[in-house]
Amino acid sequence: MKIGQPPQHFVDINLERCNGCVLCMKVCPMKAIRVTKDEKAHILGTCIDCGSCISVCPRNAIESKTSISIQSLKSRYTIVTVSPVIYTQFGDEVMPNEVITVLREFYDQVYDQAYIHELYNLATEIYIIERRNDPKTKWPLISPICPVVNRLIYHRFPALLPQFLPFLTPGEILAREVKKKALEKTIFKPEEIGVYQITPCSAKLINIKQPLFENSSFLDGVIGINEIFGKVKRKIGKITEDAVYHYSGGIGIGWARSGGEIEGLEGVRSLAVSGIKETIKYLERIELGLLEGVEYIEFRACGEGCIGGPLAVVDKYEAKRTTERLVRMFGINKRVKFGYVKKLYENGFFNAGINPENFSKPNVANLKASLERAKEIYGLWEFLPQKDCGACGSPDCMTFAEDVIDGLQTPDRCAILNMRR
Amino acid sequence: MYEGSEGCHNSPLFSRAYFIKARDFQSAGKASIHIKGLLKELGYAQSIVRKTAICAYEAEMNVVMYGSDGQLTLTIYPTFICLKIKDHGPGIEDVELAMQEGYSTAPPEYREMGFGAGMGLPNMKKNSDWMEIISGPDQGTLVHMDFFLDNIP
Numbered sequence: 001m002k003i004g005q006p007p008q009h010f011v012d013i014n015l016e017r018c019n020g021c022v023l024c025m026k027v028c029p030m031k032a033i034r035v036t037k038d039e040k041a042h043i044l045g046t047c048i049d050c051g052s053c054i055s056v057c058p059r060n061a062i063e064s065k066t067s068i069s070i071q072s073l074k075s076r077y078t079i080v081t082v083s084p085v086i087y088t089q090f091g092d093e094v095m096p097n098e099v100i101t102v103l104r105e106f107y108d109q110v111y112d113q114a115y116i117h118e119l120y121n122l123a124t125e126i127y128i129i130e131r132r133n134d135p136k137t138k139w140p141l142i143s144p145i146c147p148v149v150n151r152l153i154y155h156r157f158p159a160l161l162p163q164f165l166p167f168l169t170p171g172e173i174l175a176r177e178v179k180k181k182a183l184e185k186t187i188f189k190p191e192e193i194g195v196y197q198i199t200p201c202s203a204k205l206i207n208i209k210q211p212l213f214e215n216s217s218f219l220d221g222v223i224g225i226n227e228i229f230g231k232v233k234r235k236i237g238k239i240t241e242d243a244v245y246h247y248s249g250g251i252g253i254g255w256a257r258s259g260g261e262i263e264g265l266e267g268v269r270s271l272a273v274s275g276i277k278e279t280i281k282y283l284e285r286i287e288l289g290l291l292e293g294v295e296y297i298e299f300r301a302c303g304e305g306c307i308g309g310p311l312a313v314v315d316k317y318e319a320k321r322t323t324e325r326l327v328r329m330f331g332i333n334k335r336v337k338f339g340y341v342k343k344l345y346e347n348g349f350f351n352a353g354i355n356p357e358n359f360s361k362p363n364v365a366n367l368k369a370s371l372e373r374a375k376e377i378y379g380l381w382e383f384l385p386q387k388d389c390g391a392c393g394s395p396d397c398m399t400f401a402e403d404v405i406d407g408l409q410t411p412d413r414c415a416i417l418n419m420r421r
Numbered sequence: 422m423y424e425g426s427e428g429c430h431n432s433p434l435f436s437r438a439y440f441i442k443a444r445d446f447q448s449a450g451k452a453s454i455h456i457k458g459l460l461k462e463l464g465y466a467q468s469i470v471r472k473t474a475i476c477a478y479e480a481e482m483n484v485v486m487y488g489s490d491g492q493l494t495l496t497i498y499p500t501f502i503c504l505k506i507k508d509h510g511p512g513i514e515d516v517e518l519a520m521q522e523g524y525s526t527a528p529p530e531y532r533e534m535g536f537g538a539g540m541g542l543p544n545m546k547k548n549s550d551w552m553e554i555i556s557g558p559d560q561g562t563l564v565h566m567d568f569f570l571d572n573i574p
Contacts (some may be wrong), residue, residue, distance in 0.1 A: 120481070159467045159470075194568070284450075284454045284457070287457065287471070287474075287480055288450075288453065288454070288457065288471075288474055288475060289475060311541075365463070367463065367464050367465070370462070370463045370464050371434045371435055371463060371497065372464055373463075374459070375434070375435050375436055378435070378437065
């Protein structure tokens, strides 16, 4: 499936609650929100599901459609995979194993994703070392983990697409493996088995519906942490089971916060950037060739990394403190064997089937026409007040000019020009 | 002999000027990032966008570091893209010497910031198809660069 067409996004505006203020429109990094004549905000197709607008809305009118409630799970055999972010949500007295034990009350199988992170780190190291002396490789390699960043690069920095580490995300790898295992070990048919991920990420669903790398996802859906938080919290400490479901060390858990992924990369010159504004700043710098000497860069669209995701419950700074504590407690030594990972790597365990359609964005722009259009836009922009107030319903005067030229707006919507008249 | 856009019969298709503020390291690079985005959106080939943006960035940084407030002008012609960067700073005493790799007059504080490796002008020369510097002591500096288009619209 090709991403972007038809455009899908999973952030939705509740038109009954929206009063047409322009806060979400101003904060959108893709300029994908317009407040149209009905004085309600509307999301355009270039939305990358970053969730910036969700937190800024004063009326809670913006919702993520990502999450599936427990009641609506249709599969007969339900497997959930757990992003380590959930371990950080219940304070630093609750251990990952307790969280998984409680989750096992609600679902048929629960798997910890943090363990895959450690395999993934080692495989990334192998991939980088293999290519270090290859003159064809463009540096830095970009982490393919964050679905928002993937879409941002697809829409705004297509020249950087070949710089992705061509690996499946750990969530997808785990989903593939647990599905395989369930088919072998249980009597259920493939369509009866559902694999869901518990995540703080409002953009995960778009990775499932329109994956950038594979043609289809191994996950069947996403459960937001906010959806199950209360249920888990009530049961924590009340279930005692002497079993170990959590195998990973501190490195795997540390992925919950920004810098966790590169923490596990030994001997690689790497960099971690979090927050959508900073991500854009660094992507611009990479495109200009200004980021020298960096081999791997970890981008997370949410501030402080995944713990800052819109579906997380605890504030990111509190969650960060808990993460740091868990990382220290479990230690940052590698728990996976090099030989084992090397074998998996050679068997293509990590490789993503690259969908070439997504990686060859055809350049169909007609230069002459686009220059004419630009001239018109800038001509109109000169004439506008350039206060970027947003009252017209476009995020700034330049975008307003573009919208007018494209027929989405009419010049008489400019409040300041009307006032001066 | 080719004499830059002055001697050319093409008429400009599009032009835009950017103001560059001296010593403003925080917003330095904004003009070049804008130029990069603009050319990308217009549909120019990746290679020419990259070359133009790199040169714009280097020139912009030179104004920020050495010049006084200046102006960067992007002009698009049917067959080439032209960048002109003008400032009213101290100027360059010996242009030929400044063009040499590794030559720099950067004070130590700029070197500490990672600038002043003496690669700016050589890099601009390398990435542009035609380049001219008009400067002299206390006369300010004008850098003029052209980038030829392979596939002419």
